[in-house]
Amino acid sequence: MSKYHTSRLTSAAFLAFSLTFGVANAETLRWTRASDALTLDPQAQNDGVTGTLLSQIYETLVWRDAKGKLIPRLATDWKLKDGDPTTWVFTLHKGVKFHDGADLTAEDVVFSLNRARSEKSKLRQLHADVVDVKAADDYTVEIKLRASNLIYPNNLTGAYILDKGWAEKNNVVDVQDIGAGKDNFAVRNANGSGPFVLKSREVDVKTVLDANPNYWGDKPNVTQIVYTPISDAATRVAALLSGEVDFVQDVPVQDIEKLKKTSGVKLQTGAENRSIFLGYRLDAAPLASSDAKDKNPLSDLRVRQAFDLAIDRDALKAVVLRGNSLPAGVIVPPFVRGWTSELDSYSKPDLAKAKALLTEAGYPNGFTITLDAPNNRYVNDEAIAQAVVGFLGRVGVKVTLATRPFAQHSPLLADRKSDFFLYGWGVPTFDSAYNFNDLLHTRGEKYGIWNATYFSDPAIDKKIESLGAELDVDKRDATVAELWKYVKDQHLYLPLHNQVVAWAARDNVNFEIQPDNSPKFVRFNFTK
Numbered sequence: 104m105s106k107y108h109t110s111r112l113t114s115a116a117f118l119a120f121s122l123t124f125g126v127a128n129a130e131t132l133r134w135t136r137a138s139d140a141l142t143l144d145p146q147a148q149n150d151g152v153t154g155t156l157l158s159q160i161y162e163t164l165v166w167r168d169a170k171g172k173l174i175p176r177l178a179t180d181w182k183l184k185d186g187d188p189t190t191w192v193f194t195l196h197k198g199v200k201f202h203d204g205a206d207l208t209a210e211d212v213v214f215s216l217n218r219a220r221s222e223k224s225k226l227r228q229l230h231a232d233v234v235d236v237k238a239a240d241d242y243t244v245e246i247k248l249r250a251s252n253l254i255y256p257n258n259l260t261g262a263y264i265l266d267k268g269w270a271e272k273n274n275v276v277d278v279q280d281i282g283a284g285k286d287n288f289a290v291r292n293a294n295g296s297g298p299f300v301l302k303s304r305e306v307d308v309k310t311v312l313d314a315n316p317n318y319w320g321d322k323p324n325v326t327q328i329v330y331t332p333i334s335d336a337a338t339r340v341a342a343l344l345s346g347e348v349d350f351v352q353d354v355p356v357q358d359i360e361k362l363k364k365t366s367g368v369k370l371q372t373g374a375e376n377r378s379i380f381l382g383y384r385l386d387a388a389p390l391a392s393s394d395a396k397d398k399n400p401l402s403d404l405r406v407r408q409a410f411d412l413a414i415d416r417d418a419l420k421a422v423v424l425r426g427n428s429l430p431a432g433v434i435v436p437p438f439v440r441g442w443t444s445e446l447d448s449y450s451k452p453d454l455a456k457a458k459a460l461l462t463e464a465g466y467p468n469g470f471t472i473t474l475d476a477p478n479n480r481y482v483n484d485e486a487i488a489q490a491v492v493g494f495l496g497r498v499g500v501k502v503t504l505a506t507r508p509f510a511q512h513s514p515l516l517a518d519r520k521s522d523f524f525l526y527g528w529g530v531p532t533f534d535s536a537y538n539f540n541d542l543l544h545t546r547g548e549k550y551g552i553w554n555a556t557y558f559s560d561p562a563i564d565k566k567i568e569s570l571g572a573e574l575d576v577d578k579r580d581a582t583v584a585e586l587w588k589y590v591k592d593q594h595l596y597l598p599l600h601n602q603v604v605a606w607a608a609r610d611n612v613n614f615e616i617q618p619d620n621s622p623k624f625v626r627f628n629f630t631k
Contacts, residue, residue: 130326132612132624135339136352138479138509139307139332144289145263146218147279149225149553150513151377151529152480154261155621159312159328160202161263161295164193164212164244165256169615171376171438171533173257177207177264177296181256188251188574195242199319201266202293202300209238214267216246222548223278228540229258229532231549232571250572257532269294282517298323298625307332324628334479334508343368349612352622354605356425356483362607370607371616376438377529378431379481381474381491381597383407383522386557390522392473392503395466401523405464407594411450412457413498414491416599423486428600433591434528434538436601438618441535441583446591449598457498469499476525480509482602488525516555519546524555527602529619535583539567543590558595 140156141148158166164178177196184190199207213236220230232255235247248255270276273288293301298320299312312328331348333339336355342348344365354362354370362370383401384390390399400406416430432449435442461469476488485506492502502523507515515521530537544550544567545559566582573579590596604620611630614622 130324130629131329132325132327132350132627133329133331133348134350134352134622134624135331135333135342135348137332137334137336137339139310141510141513142279142281142290143293143301143304144275144279144287145215145265146221146224146226147281147290148513149261150509151620152509154531156310156330157263157293157295158297158621159299159624160293160297160301161265162297163262163264164195164259166260167531167617167619169617171618173260177212183251184245189248191246191248191255192239193244193246195244196319197242199296200317201269201296202315203266203269204317205266205268207264207266207296208241209244210241211267212236212244212264213238214270215264216244216262218265218270218276218278219262221278223280223282225281225552226261227548228550228552229262229537231540231568248571251574252571253574254532254534254536257534258537260531264296265289266294282514299325299328302327321625323625325624328624343607343609346609350606350608350614350622350627352604352606352620353482354607356423356427356605359425359427359605367610368607369610369612370605371614372427372603372605373616373618374429374436374438375529375602375604375620376436376531376533376618377481377527377602377620378434378436379428379484379487379525379527379599379602380431380434381410381599382516382524382526382556383596384519384555384557385595390472392522393470395470400464400466400470401472403464404594405460406466407597409457409460409464409498410495410500410597411594412453412460413494413500414450414597414599415452415494416449417451419487419490419599423483423490424600424603427482427603427605429603430600431598433587434542434596434598435535435587436530439530439533439535439538441580441587443584446587452494454497461498461500466499469501471501471503472523473503473505473521474523474525475512475515475521476504476506477509477512478506480512481525481527482604484525484527487599491525516553519555519557521555526555528553531619535587536567536570539570539583539586543567543586543595556595563589 140153162177166176178193181193184192216236219226232248239245275287275289279287291304298318300315302311302313304310310330314323314326340358343351420428433446478485495502541553546554613628
């Protein structure tokens with residue numbers, strides 16, 4: 104078995120960690136989770152860990168409350184332009200300043216949204232329908248779309264606003280080109296308008312944020328955040344129990360029941376707006392990691408059906424995740440428009456049928472393949488991958504497992520260099536188009552950015568693109584249902600479950616768990 108594994112803070116380093124942080128002030132929040140943000144460039148990545156850190160520093164026009172409802176942030180209101188249903192008009196808060204003291208105006212919003220639409224942006228698919236962005240005045244922004252799109256404001260919850268002048272001064276007008284291994288000033292420096300100011304940044308070690316003394320909104324009760332990624336699960340929990348940290352994301356499932364009963368600790372669990380699944384390379388070319396050299400076995404529907412029948416989702420939930428998952432039959436969570444209970448029905452294991460399908464497809468003795476998986480991103484991700492190896496081994500498919508930190512796993516999918524992979528997908532827009540645009544559409548300039556499968560179908564692409572312009576809600580919903588039926592019938596991905604997450608904290612820290620698994624520290628407070 105090949106395996107790539109690193110640990111950012113192991114038990115051996117825990118003493119040094121303790122000496123570094125000591126006892127915090129009452130208003131300092133010491134926060135840990137399993138991995139670090141991949142960059143601070145707001146448009147260079149589209150993953151939840153990066154977004155969580157960015158959202159403390161930068162702000163968006165709109166965001167969501169703890170129940171997932173879209174609410175104002177930098178925008179006070181938004182509406183379709185009178186007489187022009189293809190243009191959204193956003194009115195901005197006045198008096199907002201960036202951390203360096205510069206005023207936030209409509210020109211900064213125009214610059215930031217155009218940056219998000221640019222070639223290297225990992226968020227450009229969210230703005231694929233945008234034709235033009237302009238400032239009507241200092242506090243009014245008009246966004247012109249190719250057709251009327253009633254849900255476009257939902258696409259702006261991750262569109263962080265930068266200071267145009269700061270970006271020009273520091274040569275970060277262009278988005279960091281992560282694919283080419285490029286760096287820029289915005290990767291480790293930031294100038295947002297949010298409730299917290301970046302004080303220091305040591306990648307994978309420690310990031311310190313101070314409360315913004317000039318914040319335009321409600322002042323945070325937390326005066327400083329010390330963020331220390333700890334990849335080792337046992338060390339992460341030990342840090343909480345010893346008082347070295349105050350707040351833990353990515354609580355290991357094996358410790359949930361123990362922490363519930365621990366004095367001085369509070370714990371919350373909740374369903375996350377995220378699906379965990381397996382993806383395949385689907386084109387005809389032989390797989391680099393397989394001994395099936397004449398063609399790609401995964402391009403055969405019967406093989407994908409066999410894989411589905413080999414997986415025991417209920418066992419994953421009961422054993423690997425200790426009851427903390429929602430087994431799924433489609434790669435979209437119940438929070439999202441387009442989800443139905445019928446779509447979410449899933450197969451029970453049927454090993455005899457799976458073996459028969461493999462035999463029918465020409466693989467009576469199975470074949471070899473490598474499964475790529477992260478080991479520090481999703482709840483028990485490495486253990487899930489290990490279980491998948493066992494499930495497929497029961498039907499003769501011999502799987503080599505390669506696990507890596509998410510910072511190394513993500514580029515494999517961006518570059519489409521994996522034959523078979525474990526991945527997770529959150530849906531910040533709460534609409535199925537987000538999944539289709541990124542995971543199903545043919546990879547191109549605007550769409551398919553995270554389609555690592557090589558799947559391509561012009562007819563499917565046309566249906567996906569129609570969702571951005573359809574005003575008839577019933578007709579749009581019917582197209583969404585048709586697309587999900589196709590994905591499910593063709594087994595283009597192998598759904599495993601929707602994630603359940605757990606947050607834990609010292610009992611003087613008050614918080615509310617979020618469906619996006621992204622804490623809003625500006626809303627945290629302390630019990631004296």
